[in-house]
Every structure is written in structure tokens, then in C-alpha cells.
Amino acid sequence: MTGTGERAVTSRLRTPSWIARVGTPDGRVLGAGVLLAPDRVLTAAHVVRPGLPYVVHFVGVPGVPGVAATVREDEHVPQREDAFGDRIGDLALLRLAAPRPAGHPTRLYRLAAPHGPVSMYGFPAGDDGGRWHGATLVAARGRDSQVQLRPQTPGELAAPGFSGGGVVDHATGEVVGIVLSVDAGAGEGPGSVFSYMSPTETVLSHLPQVAAWTDGAEAVDPALRTAAAGGRLDVPFATELASWFRGEGWPVLVTVVPARGARAWTLTRAVTLADRELRTRQNTSAFGRDPRETVPPAGGHDLALDVKGMTAGQVMDRIAERLGIRGDPRPERLAALRVPLAAVLAGVDQAADPDALLGLLDHLAQQGARLLLVFRRRGGHAAQAEESFVQRPLRARWTRLHRELERILDELGPALDERRDRVLPDPAAARLVDQAEAGVRRTRMLRAWVDHTPDREREPGRADLLFTFEDAVERRRLRLEQANGVLEARLRRRTELLGRVTAAWPLCRERAAAQGDRVMEAYRLYEHALTLLRQTPCDVDRAEDAVERFVGFCSGTAPGREGAS
Structure with missing residues (x-):
């Protein structure tokens, strides 16, 4: 049990006292909210407007009448577009005329975009008591890092009455954000196929006063933050960093950045802009004239650590804290995450034991983590990491791709031809066999391209090309194996x-x-x-x-x- 009062399973049986239903004085339901302080309710900005009266009911406390509420201009952040054309905001704090008891509020919790199931509480039409709906987090959307929510079942489609409702992470039982908007799905009737969540850190970037009612570790060490423009931007380096934060290229980026200078400032700028909480209207405006390709998306990393003097165990503890892994923070537990860890580690060669830390990082990389490893000096551990985490596995992947191409063209393709010469597929499998044959022809062209791929196309930053080839070859191999199996039968x-x-x-x-x-x-x-x-x-x-x-x-x-x- 946590400070929020409920784990998700328990919450479905008992409605927490922090759940709010926001409506008009005449009883019309507008949306939901989260009681964060005795006199403050967090909700979505499109649910309320400054200067109008509202009534808030707390459905988890039976028999309590509605409480009058208003919202001030400085606590209402309407949805708008930022300097890069992405939608941001849509958050508001309601002030209650009469405070609730001290034990009724909950607290928000910072958590690197949760990686498992969540529950959201809202008020669909005709249900003034509200209900829990299960959802799965899909992906961040836009630079404001609105996280997409997919309903767990068709009966749990979101509806407008969920806007502003709290989102509870099942693994930790913490409130990790609010339902920000409900988009009408085409042809889906009054429900919605998707809704969007504003994570706690995005809330804090727009309403910093909410930090007073927030727990959980911040993502970025103070040494890796920058407050505003003023340094000299290394454009090629900034472009490389932004690409990594967007999830492009090889998942491990090894780079050398001295403690001071243009590269150091460029790194802290990228880390700051890629963090949900630190990315504000002020710094996006300050960097608004920078080339777009140098600006990373918010939510591009789960944490950014200066690991100077830290042990491998301390680093793992910080990672586990950010991901909500409680108890034994073994690296193996990261394998269960739906979305890979993305971490920035600066000063790896200045850690308490760089070799031990590199051993941990190797394990994390094998679990699928995206790692930005910053060294202070060239050679030594930096060269070792570049070879171990980037060059050697990248060469191995290209070699494996070539081997799979050969298998398709020299083994599976000829086997299909031989079987098809001897027997016709049944009508239900004819399309599969035709697709498998077409895949062999396309693979022949792909092998010719791979055999003559320029070295620049094999660089780590261009690894998306390799991943695309691997996916295509995997699909063709599976289809060929299925087609051969059908004909063999x-x-x-x-x-x-x-x-x-x-x-x-x-x-x-x-x-x-x-x-x-x-x-x-x-x-x-x-x-x-x-x-x-x-x-x-x-x-x-x-x-x-x-x-x-x-x-x-x-x-x-x-x-x-x-x-x-």
C-alpha cells in the first residue's frame, strides 16, 4: 500500500477519497479530477474555465455535499502549440471554497513513463458514481509527451467524463498522471479508441506549484541541466543527440564530452529539453530559433545521471527508483518492461569502478536498454565501450543479416521451388505461397543492395536501415517456413x-x-x-x-x- 491510498486492484473495490467529479452548479458532469491538497483539485484545462463557478463532488466519501470551486487565470494552462508546433498544456488547478480533511488528498508520483497496465477513474454518461477503466500505455505523443492510453477491453473505452481523472500505475499503486484528453474515434460511437495521459512530470512543467504535492525522484541530476540559451551550440553534436533521444539509430551512443565547452553545454541543453519536467514554455521559446533537427522530444529519456564517483550498485538503485522497481533492483527485472529503459550516464570513466559499471551497462544493453554513455576522456574506457557496445554488436548484426539472406536464397527459397514443382498448395494457402515466392525475389534484390552497401550506411547513426532490413528478412523467413510447411504436409x-x-x-x-x-x-x-x-x-x-x-x-x-x- 502506498501514499496514494490504493493499489489498482484494491481501488476497483473501494473508491478512494481523492477522486473528484467536476460539474456545473446545475448538476451537469464536465469531467474528473484528483484532490492533491485539502483545497486543490487537479484536472484538465478544457474541463473548466477561469471566472466560472463549479461544484466538485468526492464520490469516495458518501453523504458529503458538493463543494464550490473556481479556477484562477494563473492556474489554468489551456492547450496550445509550442514553438515547435506540438500541442502542450491542458492543465488546471481548481480551488475549493471549503477544504477537505487532511487525510483525503493523494500525491502525484514521478515515474519514468510507466511500462505496464494502469487504471483511470472517470464518469461516463449516466454514471455519476464513476468507475475504473483499465488501460495500457502505448506511446508518447508530441514534445509535451502526452502518453497514449489504449483500453484493455472494448467495454472500457474512454468517454469525455474521464478527462482530468487520475491514472494509477498497477505496479506501484501510485497516481502517475491524469487523463488529459479523450479523442473521438472514427466510427466508434460515443466512446473513444484512445485517450491521452499527461504524466506527472509534464504536469510539473506547466504547474510547478504541484511539486509541493509530488513524490518520486527527479529524472535529471542538477549537473546535467541548463537553464536557458546562452551557450554555444555544437549543431552536429546536437543533431546526433536529438536523433538518439527520438529513438533513432543504434540504441547505444558512446561519446566523449569534456566537462566544459560547447559540447558540454550542448549535452545539458539536449538533456534538459528531453526531460518532461524541465522542458518549459520559457526554454522552448529560448531555443525556438535553433534548427528543428537539434531539438529532442520531451520524454526522450527516463533518467540522466552524473555517475562520477558512483558505484554500479548505486547506479542500479537510481534506475530502479525511476522505473518504480521496488524490492530487489536486479538488472534482470528490466527485461519485463514493455518499453526499454532510456538512460543518459555522464562521466562513466569517472565512476567509482568504471569496469564494474561497464559490466552493469553491458547487461542493461543486452536487456534492450537505450544508453547514452558520456566519457570525459578519449581512449581507455571510452574506446572499450565503443567497441563493446557499438562496433562489435553492430558488425555481428550485419553478419547475421547476411546469413539470413543466404538462408532464404540458398535454402528456403529452393526448397519452396522444389516442393511447389511437386505439389500444388490448397486454395486457402495459395496466397501464402505466392507471397513467399515474391519475398524470395525481393530478398534477391536486397542481398545485392547489402553486398554493395556503402560504409556510411553501416554507421551506428544509420542503424535504422539495418533494423528495417532485419524486420523484412524476418517476415520473409517466417512466411517461407510456413509455406514450406504447408507444401510439405x-x-x-x-x-x-x-x-x-x-x-x-x-x-x-x-x-x-x-x-x-x-x-x-x-x-x-x-x-x-x-x-x-x-x-x-x-x-x-x-x-x-x-x-x-x-x-x-x-x-x-x-x-x-x-x-x-
Whole structure:
């Protein structure tokens, strides 16, 4: 149990006291909210407007009348576009005319975009008591890092009455944000296929006063923050960093950045802008004239640490804290995360034990983590990390890709040709086989391209090209294996039918001879079945029909001249 009062499962059975229903004085429900202080309710800005009266009901406390509330201009952040054209804001704080008891509020919790299921509380039409809906976090949207929520079941589609409602992370039981907006899904009726959450740190970037009611570790060490423009921007380095924060290229970026100078300022600028909480209207405006390709998205990292003097264990503890991993913070637990960890670690060569830290980082990289590793000096540990985390695994992936191409073209493709020459697929599998054949032709072209790929296309920053090739080759390999399996099953069936025909013929001939003139009829059926089975490519369905007629005749259950050729 946590400070929020409930874990998600418990919450579904008992409505917490912090859940608010926001409405008009005449009783119309506008949305939901979260009681953060005795006299403050956090909600979405599109639910309320400054200067108008509202009434807030706390449905988890039966028998309590609604409380009058208003919102001030300086605590209302309407949705708008930032300097880069992305939608931001849509947050507001309601002030209650009468405070609630001290034990009723909850607290927000900083958590690197939660990686598992969540629950949100809202008030769909006709349900003034409200309900929990389950959801899964899908992805951040825009530079304001609005996190997309997908309902767990069709019956849990979001509705406008959920706007402003609290979102509870199942793993920790903490309130990690609020439902920011509910987008009407095309053709989905009054519900919505998706809704969007504003994480706690995004709330704090727009309403810093909410920090008084927030727990959880901040993502960025003070040494890696920059307050405003004024330094000299290293544009190529800034572009490289922004690309990494967008999730592009090779997942591990190893770079050397002295403690001072243009590269150091460029690094802190990128880390600051990539953090949900530190990215504010002021600094986005200050950097608004910078080239767009140098500006990373908010939410581009889960944490940014200056690891100078830190042990590997201390680093793992900080990572676990940011991800909400409680108890034993073993690196193996990161494998269960839906979204890979993205971490910036500065001063790796100045850690208490750089070799031990690199060992931990190697484990995290193998778990799929995205790592930006900053060293202070060239050579030594920096060169070791570049080879271990980037160059060697990148070469191995290109080699494996080439091996998979060879397997498709030298093994699976010829096997498909050989099987298709001998047997036809059944109608249901014909499309699969055609697609598999087309994949072989495309793979032949891809191998020619890969064999002549310029070195610049194999650089870590261009690794998305490699990933695209790997995905395509994987799909083609699986399709070929399925198609070969389908045709192999048809070949086995053909062999079984041949066995039935040849085994049945001697007995059938004896029975037909005993009836005088039926030998020729039996022979015609026998020859017809054998002809179809020996045809290449064999139509197994047609041959099976002929075999059944022959076997039926032999057993005396078929009419005399059925199936004669």
C-alpha cells in the first residue's frame, strides 16, 4: 500500500477519497479530477474555465455535499502549440471554497513513463458514481509527451467524463498522471479508441506549484541541466543527440564530452529539453530559433545521471527508483518492461569502478536498454565501450543479416521451388505461397543492395536501415517456413494416398474378378487415381477425391462406373 491510498486492484473495490467529479452548479458532469491538497483539485484545462463557478463532488466519501470551486487565470494552462508546433498544456488547478480533511488528498508520483497496465477513474454518461477503466500505455505523443492510453477491453473505452481523472500505475499503486484528453474515434460511437495521459512530470512543467504535492525522484541530476540559451551550440553534436533521444539509430551512443565547452553545454541543453519536467514554455521559446533537427522530444529519456564517483550498485538503485522497481533492483527485472529503459550516464570513466559499471551497462544493453554513455576522456574506457557496445554488436548484426539472406536464397527459397514443382498448395494457402515466392525475389534484390552497401550506411547513426532490413528478412523467413510447411504436409498426404491406392489394388482386383466383368472398372478407377497422384505438380485435393472413389468401389460402397476416366 502506498501514499496514494490504493493499489489498482484494491481501488476497483473501494473508491478512494481523492477522486473528484467536476460539474456545473446545475448538476451537469464536465469531467474528473484528483484532490492533491485539502483545497486543490487537479484536472484538465478544457474541463473548466477561469471566472466560472463549479461544484466538485468526492464520490469516495458518501453523504458529503458538493463543494464550490473556481479556477484562477494563473492556474489554468489551456492547450496550445509550442514553438515547435506540438500541442502542450491542458492543465488546471481548481480551488475549493471549503477544504477537505487532511487525510483525503493523494500525491502525484514521478515515474519514468510507466511500462505496464494502469487504471483511470472517470464518469461516463449516466454514471455519476464513476468507475475504473483499465488501460495500457502505448506511446508518447508530441514534445509535451502526452502518453497514449489504449483500453484493455472494448467495454472500457474512454468517454469525455474521464478527462482530468487520475491514472494509477498497477505496479506501484501510485497516481502517475491524469487523463488529459479523450479523442473521438472514427466510427466508434460515443466512446473513444484512445485517450491521452499527461504524466506527472509534464504536469510539473506547466504547474510547478504541484511539486509541493509530488513524490518520486527527479529524472535529471542538477549537473546535467541548463537553464536557458546562452551557450554555444555544437549543431552536429546536437543533431546526433536529438536523433538518439527520438529513438533513432543504434540504441547505444558512446561519446566523449569534456566537462566544459560547447559540447558540454550542448549535452545539458539536449538533456534538459528531453526531460518532461524541465522542458518549459520559457526554454522552448529560448531555443525556438535553433534548427528543428537539434531539438529532442520531451520524454526522450527516463533518467540522466552524473555517475562520477558512483558505484554500479548505486547506479542500479537510481534506475530502479525511476522505473518504480521496488524490492530487489536486479538488472534482470528490466527485461519485463514493455518499453526499454532510456538512460543518459555522464562521466562513466569517472565512476567509482568504471569496469564494474561497464559490466552493469553491458547487461542493461543486452536487456534492450537505450544508453547514452558520456566519457570525459578519449581512449581507455571510452574506446572499450565503443567497441563493446557499438562496433562489435553492430558488425555481428550485419553478419547475421547476411546469413539470413543466404538462408532464404540458398535454402528456403529452393526448397519452396522444389516442393511447389511437386505439389500444388490448397486454395486457402495459395496466397501464402505466392507471397513467399515474391519475398524470395525481393530478398534477391536486397542481398545485392547489402553486398554493395556503402560504409556510411553501416554507421551506428544509420542503424535504422539495418533494423528495417532485419524486420523484412524476418517476415520473409517466417512466411517461407510456413509455406514450406504447408507444401510439405501436402507431400506427406500425397505419399499416404499413394500407399492407400497401392495397398488396396490387389484385394480390389481379386474381388472385382470374382464378380466377373468388374475388373476393368476397378482398373480404370485405379489408373485414374494413380495418374492424378503422379502428376506434377500434383493437385492433392483432386487426387484424394479419385482415391476415395477407388477405395469406395473396392469396398463395394460405390456405384459401378463412378469416376471412370
